[in-house]
Amino acid sequence: MSAEPSPQSPWQAATITRIQKRTPRVTSFWFQPMRPFAHLAGQHVDIRLTAPDGYQARRSYSIASAPEAGAVVELAIERLDDGEVSPFFHDVAAVGDEIELRGPLGGHFIWEESDGGPILLVGGGSGVVPLMAMVRHRTLRNTAVPVVLVFSARVWDEVIFRDELIGLDDRRDGFDLVLTLTREPARRPPDYSRRVDARMMAQAIERLPKAPRLAYVCGSNAFVSAAADALIGAGVPAGIIRTERYGV
Amino acid sequence: MVTRGFFSGRRPPSDTDTRIPPGQYLEQGFPVLSAGPTPRVRTEDWSFTLKRGPRPLKTWNWAEFNALPQSKMTRDIHCVTAWTKFNTPWQGVMIDDILADAGIEPPTAYTLALSFDGYSTNVPTKDLVTGKAMVALLYEGKPITPDHGGPARLLVPHLYFWKSAKWVNGLQFTERDEPGFWELRGYHMYGDPWREQRYSSDP
Numbered sequence: 001m002s003a004e005p006s007p008q009s010p011w012q013a014a015t016i017t018r019i020q021k022r023t024p025r026v027t028s029f030w031f032q033p034m035r036p037f038a039h040l041a042g043q044h045v046d047i048r049l050t051a052p053d054g055y056q057a058r059r060s061y062s063i064a065s066a067p068e069a070g071a072v073v074e075l076a077i078e079r080l081d082d083g084e085v086s087p088f089f090h091d092v093a094a095v096g097d098e099i100e101l102r103g104p105l106g107g108h109f110i111w112e113e114s115d116g117g118p119i120l121l122v123g124g125g126s127g128v129v130p131l132m133a134m135v136r137h138r139t140l141r142n143t144a145v146p147v148v149l150v151f152s153a154r155v156w157d158e159v160i161f162r163d164e165l166i167g168l169d170d171r172r173d174g175f176d177l178v179l180t181l182t183r184e185p186a187r188r189p190p191d192y193s194r195r196v197d198a199r200m201m202a203q204a205i206e207r208l209p210k211a212p213r214l215a216y217v218c219g220s221n222a223f224v225s226a227a228a229d230a231l232i233g234a235g236v237p238a239g240i241i242r243t244e245r246y247g248v
Numbered sequence: 249m250v251t252r253g254f255f256s257g258r259r260p261p262s263d264t265d266t267r268i269p270p271g272q273y274l275e276q277g278f279p280v281l282s283a284g285p286t287p288r289v290r291t292e293d294w295s296f297t298l299k300r301g302p303r304p305l306k307t308w309n310w311a312e313f314n315a316l317p318q319s320k321m322t323r324d325i326h327c328v329t330a331w332t333k334f335n336t337p338w339q340g341v342m343i344d345d346i347l348a349d350a351g352i353e354p355p356t357a358y359t360l361a362l363s364f365d366g367y368s369t370n371v372p373t374k375d376l377v378t379g380k381a382m383v384a385l386l387y388e389g390k391p392i393t394p395d396h397g398g399p400a401r402l403l404v405p406h407l408y409f410w411k412s413a414k415w416v417n418g419l420q421f422t423e424r425d426e427p428g429f430w431e432l433r434g435y436h437m438y439g440d441p442w443r444e445q446r447y448s449s450d451p
């Protein structure tokens with residue numbers, strides 16, 4: 001018996017192997033794909049949910065895990081109460097479920113060690129996810145590339161990956177964390193309590209040994225517009241700023 | 249593969265089914281997507297150039313370009329990030345009318361649309377002519393805002409919306425089908441939403 005080789009669908013099943021609440025609104029899900037793939041820090045996957053009548057919903061989610069972390073990819077999904085897909089993950093999805101995904105996707109919003117630095121990362125809310133993959137990539141590669149992450153969250157308890165980020169900051173190995181809380185006072189000396197602006201970006205750049213080679217901005221559309229304008233206001237050339245907009 | 253426990257109520261009304269390509273959902277807003285910061289191009293500094301390879305064929309400034317015959321197109325648009333928006337009303341200059349003003353026939357089968365921010369995207373020339381595409385100047389009767397690609401953006405509504413280059417400042421005719429910015433980064437060379445040609449691995 002011989003079967004015609006059929007062109008492989010880019011979609012594949014992935015099994016949820018672990019679920020961990022990160023903040024009141026963000027939960028991490030680890031997926032083991034049937035056909036493991038290598039990804040680059042900053043890339044995303046597309047997820048496709050199918051209802052019994054064939055109706056499908058698809059969304060993009062950035063990969064939070066570093067390329068070095070192996071075949072199981074971590075996604076960190078924020079719950080939007082009136083959304084279609086994110087509440088499914090928070091309310092229904094369980095360890096052992098199979099979910100269809102395809103990827104890795106995206107060839108622009110990526111950072112590899114060989115791209116060099118210094119690097120300025122600016123994330124708002126769940127927009128920190130692809131930046132986290134870059135920070136983890138840097139750590140696991142053991143490189144000295146200077147990186148500053150400016151992470152804007154509403155409150156201290158909504159700082160996704162907070163303990164891990166503060167732990168990396170404490171190593172003082174060229175990674176610098178600056179938090180800005182928009183609805184609470186700052187808690188650590190380098191932190192702020194306001195929305196990102198040009199002065200904050202200029203001060204973040206001063207933490208780097210020289211001007212950034214690349215800047216990455218990710219978050220909601222409104223956040224990305226404001227942060228990219230702030231970077232330009234701080235003198236960062238538009239040509240080195242890469243953005244990823246989550247849409248809403 | 250049916251997803252356990254997924255029963256969404258977000259189905260489009262059945263009369264719109266035939267207008268929503270596979271894998272897309274209906275969006276009422278108008279999300280913004282782009283690779284970098286929003287360039288703010290002043291109309292005083294704006295120009296539009298037709299080129300064959302590196303050689304310029306004709307350039308228009310803002311006033312000259314606005315004096316070309318203007319047409320309206322109201323179309324459904326389909327973004328590769330999976331939203332579809334119905335009945336978006338645009339006004340601008342059809343590519344046919346730009347070519348006519350330059351007094352040329354399309355010189356090659358392929359085109360790269362070029363933008364002020366260095367972005368480019370490839371479209372077969374036949375998908376730009378015979379009433380299929382325009383350089384849009386107005387959206388809903390008003391100047392296109394910078395975040396949506398103003399002062400002028402390409403409009404090729406039958407392809408995924410990344411082909412409708414924002415902040416467009418020229419068309420370059422090329423001998424071969426040369427990948428543009430997103431096409432070099434994993435997106436499909438053609439981008440037909442009805443065939444779900446999102447990524448380069450799609451047939």
Ligand SMILES: Cc1cc2nc3c(=O)[nH]c(=O)nc-3n(C[C@H](O)[C@H](O)[C@H](O)COP(=O)(O)OP(=O)(O)OC[C@H]3O[C@@H](n4cnc5c(N)ncnc54)[C@H](O)[C@@H]3O)c2cc1C
Binds near residue numbers: 245246258329
């Ligand atoms: C490249 C990329 C990477 C991303 N990475 C991440 C990530 O790492 N983590 C993450 O959490 N998100 C990420 N996102 C966002 C993600 O793809 C989804 O947009 C998000 O999870 C919301 O999906 P949803 O189905 O829950 O909400 P949707 O159903 O899409 O709704 C989003 C919002 O719009 C409103 N809305 C839209 N349509 C309707 C409608 N018809 N009726 C009512 N309300 C509506 C709702 O109020 C809701 O709050 C990423 C997006 C992109 C493009």
